Amino acid sequence: MASSGTGTGSPCGACKFLRRKCASDCVFAPYFCSEQGPARFAAIHKVFGASNVSKLLLHIPVHDRCEAVVTIAYEAQARIRDPVYGCVAHIFALQQQVSKKKHFKPVWSEGNGRDRK
Numbered sequence: 001m002a003s004s005g006t007g008t009g010s011p012c013g014a015c016k017f018l019r020r021k022c023a024s025d026c027v028f029a030p031y032f033c034s035e036q037g038p039a040r041f042a043a044i045h046k047v048f049g050a051s052n053v054s055k056l057l058l059h060i061p062v063h064d065r066c067e068a069v070v071t072i073a074y075e076a077q078a079r080i081r082d083p084v085y086g087c088v089a090h091i092f093a094l095q096q097q098v099s100k101k102k103h104f105k106p107v108w109s110e111g112n113g114r115d116r117k
């Protein structure tokens, strides 16, 4: 019984991109499939670096890692689109939209205590 990586011999998407052997305990394997994984991982590796992301994932409980990979991938793609603001550019745009609609006076916008008595 030799160490056989993911079993079928094909590395996960991350290891495929990094051109390295995929270990049986590879931290990326559950989140990066062999087909779409490499393209997805390319942005993450470019922005954060593979070893930083693997260290980060190891500090996160296993049941939260899937969500973390989704947000890291989102942030990496945003950071490539906009190297200065990253996903904050999107947040600013949404804040602009909200402030343009200020005349609707959403209930949370003013603490005038009108309902208190």
Ligand SMILES: [Zn+2]
Binding pocket: 011, 012, 013, 014, 015, 016, 021, 022, 023, 026, 027, 028, 029
């Ligand atoms: Zn791997």
